[in-house]
Amino acid sequence: MTDQELVDKAFEMHQYSYVPYSHFPVGAALLCGDGRVFTGCNVENAAFGSTICAERTALLKAVSEGCREDFLAIAIAGRGEDYCWPCGSCRQMLYEFAPDLRVLCARGDGAFVETKLSQLLPHGFGPKSLK
Numbered sequence: 001m002t003d004q005e006l007v008d009k010a011f012e013m014h015q016y017s018y019v020p021y022s023h024f025p026v027g028a029a030l031l032c033g034d035g036r037v038f039t040g041c042n043v044e045n046a047a048f049g050s051t052i053c054a055e056r057t058a059l060l061k062a063v064s065e066g067c068r069e070d071f072l073a074i075a076i077a078g079r080g081e082d083y084c085w086p087c088g089s090c091r092q093m094l095y096e097f098a099p100d101l102r103v104l105c106a107r108g109d110g111a112f113v114e115t116k117l118s119q120l121l122p123h124g125f126g127p128k129s130l131k
């Protein structure tokens with residue numbers, strides 16, 4: 001699975017985004033070491049704070065299917081001219097399972113940049129912090 005293919009999968013998820021309030025679809029695709037890819041979209045709610053992001057949808061699908069380690073990369077696809085950076089809640093939840101995750105952030109025209117979760121969330125609080 002190339003980075004481009006993972007980004008393509010993230011964009012494909014826009015069709016499932018439920019975004020009646022923001023009209024801002026986001027798709028995510030999370031790649032595991034065994035080759036499985038878990039996808040997600042954002043799902044909004046009339047109680048705005050109950051909205052869940054695409055990245056957490058993908059992560060929770062993975063964990064709830066028994067996949068909780070060896071994540072290699074996540075692609076995040078938004079629309080508009082800015083790259084779609086993960087929000088703070090998603091950074092924190094991803095950090096729990098994949099502190100060194102590669103993160104591919106795409107903008108509406110398909111261009112994407114690569115970074116690392118450790119760069120997006122330096123000095124993160126994780127499982128080791130509780131030891």
Ligand SMILES: O=c1ccn([C@H]2C[C@H](O)[C@@H](CO)O2)c(=O)[nH]1
Nearest residue numbers: 022024026042053054085086087
């Ligand atoms: O990285 C991001 C940023 C935002 N959103 C969603 C939440 C909400 O539905 C909409 C606008 O914030 O975009 C995501 O899913 N992922």
Ligand SMILES: [Zn+2]
Nearest residue numbers: 053086087090
């Ligand atoms: Zn988020």
